[in-house]
Amino acid sequence: MTAVVSTELRAVPAGRENGERRRSNYLAKAYPLWYYLPAGLLFLVFFAIPTFASFFFSLTRWSLFDWEFIGFENFRQFLSEPQLIGSLRNTVVYAFLTSGAKVVLGMALGLLLTSQIRARGLLRSLVFFPVLVSTIGVGVMFTTMMHPTDGLINTALAVVGIEGPKWLADPQLALISVALVDIWKGVGLATVIYMAGIVAVPAEYYEAARVDGAGAWSTFRRITLPLIRPATFTVITLSLIGGLRSFDLIWAMTSGGPGFASDVIASVVYKQYQAGFYGLSTAGNVVMFLVVMLIVVPLNYFMRKAEVDQ
Amino acid sequence: MRNRIRVNVVSALTLILFVIVFVVPFLLVLVNAVKDRQESSQLNLALPTSFHLVENLREVFQARNYMLVTAMVNSTILTVASVTGMVIVAAMVGFVLQRRASRINGFVNAAVLMGLIVPPAVVPTIWVLQSLGLFKTLPGLILVEITFGISFCVLLFRAFMATVPRELDEAAIIDGCGPLRLFFQVILPLLKPTVVTVIVVQSVAVFNDFVHPLYFLPGEENATVQLTLYNFMSQYSTQWNLLFMNILLITIPPLIVFLFFNRQIVAGMTSGAVKG
Numbered sequence: 001m002t003a004v005v006s007t008e009l010r011a012v013p014a015g016r017e018n019g020e021r022r023r024s025n026y027l028a029k030a031y032p033l034w035y036y037l038p039a040g041l042l043f044l045v046f047f048a049i050p051t052f053a054s055f056f057f058s059l060t061r062w063s064l065f066d067w068e069f070i071g072f073e074n075f076r077q078f079l080s081e082p083q084l085i086g087s088l089r090n091t092v093v094y095a096f097l098t099s100g101a102k103v104v105l106g107m108a109l110g111l112l113l114t115s116q117i118r119a120r121g122l123l124r125s126l127v128f129f130p131v132l133v134s135t136i137g138v139g140v141m142f143t144t145m146m147h148p149t150d151g152l153i154n155t156a157l158a159v160v161g162i163e164g165p166k167w168l169a170d171p172q173l174a175l176i177s178v179a180l181v182d183i184w185k186g187v188g189l190a191t192v193i194y195m196a197g198i199v200a201v202p203a204e205y206y207e208a209a210r211v212d213g214a215g216a217w218s219t220f221r222r223i224t225l226p227l228i229r230p231a232t233f234t235v236i237t238l239s240l241i242g243g244l245r246s247f248d249l250i251w252a253m254t255s256g257g258p259g260f261a262s263d264v265i266a267s268v269v270y271k272q273y274q275a276g277f278y279g280l281s282t283a284g285n286v287v288m289f290l291v292v293m294l295i296v297v298p299l300n301y302f303m304r305k306a307e308v309d310q
Numbered sequence: 311m312r313n314r315i316r317v318n319v320v321s322a323l324t325l326i327l328f329v330i331v332f333v334v335p336f337l338l339v340l341v342n343a344v345k346d347r348q349e350s351s352q353l354n355l356a357l358p359t360s361f362h363l364v365e366n367l368r369e370v371f372q373a374r375n376y377m378l379v380t381a382m383v384n385s386t387i388l389t390v391a392s393v394t395g396m397v398i399v400a401a402m403v404g405f406v407l408q409r410r411a412s413r414i415n416g417f418v419n420a421a422v423l424m425g426l427i428v429p430p431a432v433v434p435t436i437w438v439l440q441s442l443g444l445f446k447t448l449p450g451l452i453l454v455e456i457t458f459g460i461s462f463c464v465l466l467f468r469a470f471m472a473t474v475p476r477e478l479d480e481a482a483i484i485d486g487c488g489p490l491r492l493f494f495q496v497i498l499p500l501l502k503p504t505v506v507t508v509i510v511v512q513s514v515a516v517f518n519d520f521v522h523p524l525y526f527l528p529g530e531e532n533a534t535v536q537l538t539l540y541n542f543m544s545q546y547s548t549q550w551n552l553l554f555m556n557i558l559l560i561t562i563p564p565l566i567v568f569l570f571f572n573r574q575i576v577a578g579m580t581s582g583a584v585k586g
Contacts, residue, residue, distance in 0.1 A: 030479060031410035032489050035402040036418060039460050042399065043421060046457040047430065050438055054431035064437055118321035125572065126332040132564040132575070134518045136539050137557040141335050144550065150353045152338060184331070189579060196580040245429045248520040252540065269432060273525075278433045285431045296427055 404467025
């Protein structure tokens, strides 16, 4: 009993022995640990168990009712079939493309919309609203706008005498076209994150820089950029995680086509699931898990370290 | 003076650019939603020569045996139930996590982080739902949505709990308040701003969710509004006016939320993001 109490107390600020005991008693009563139970139970049943089960079932041929252990066959198939390995490459390209663009554009728009510009409120609302619109709706909207002949984009380009590309119908361009729409929809979130970061920079720094005769560029380079680093890290992490998992926009706009040109891991997972290859589909999920972990975890580590070093 | 002119010019150019990039796509939807089939098939921004608002509305609602009506009912139930569940369950975690230093806090924090990063394993989740008899049921999907939303909500609640003074808890306890009353009658009312933020952000997320209903709630009688739009996409690929009308309809709820809760949404998304 005493052992339990003393370990529980370690984190509590030191006091007299008697006071400590009373305090831990009151803690146990006022902040009962069973408050974790509902969330913990849901998390265990619908998240932890499926995640652990996925490692096992990815090694099987599986029909939900029975399974046959086949070792790494699913992964071998995943890595050897061109369309499947292509989805891996597409996922990484898509994630880095959208993430990079959201950093650059989000930062630029964040700076613009915190400057002296007029109608700031309206501009902020305009750039942020797409974040809240249904992804499928956005997908349909832009599928029509990217229509090779009748679409709004290419008719507008034709007016100025440019023959627009075929966008979604062009295998070389399909993935990039979807990525552009993803950027259009997501840049608002990056912008508001940057705006929060920029506004939080103390005004004294800018005054000191002005007094020292720093120009606009060096003020940005030496003051704004380092001080909004947390915002940059957030945008990168969020958009990478989102980009590596992305499914709905791609599915609504191209369904992975033309051919397999814009397939990503998540769309392969869905296709294999639909085709009844549950083991292979789960292996795809595990591959996605590994890719996310391999990219996001080291990145987070380095970014945290950079933040501490600062 | 010169500076002011420059600001005006930059402002005007930015506004024009923003209107082209961010307003025109929505305008396209709006204009084409009230056109007839033939006019809308040109997919352009020309104003409609005749208005078919009521006609298109009726047709969209009647399609596939009033599927959109079913979908709206389903989506409403799903959103309300999931968000209610998330708020209660996550607020409880955030409350204890911030207030009490226990041995399992490290574990809880790790779980929250995992919930944000790890992509959910789809087919194994179906397998779990199947063995619980919850696959293809609305309650099953609600539980899944709550689970996937918990992490984000816990972060918000924990951050806000830190601003509620402990003395308040102590005063309540001295006055003889039990743990349940302490949480539900003293703390939860104080968390109201965060509760509003969580409700708004997660309602939009659940309402717009496409992937989870697609996997965990297949079947026409169970459709949600996002699935309905997706199904219409294949069925009405030549009737753009109806498709656009459908988009218009499902964009209205987020638009209303945005108009009233703009500040809470932005606060929620940036604070949750900064902590994540």
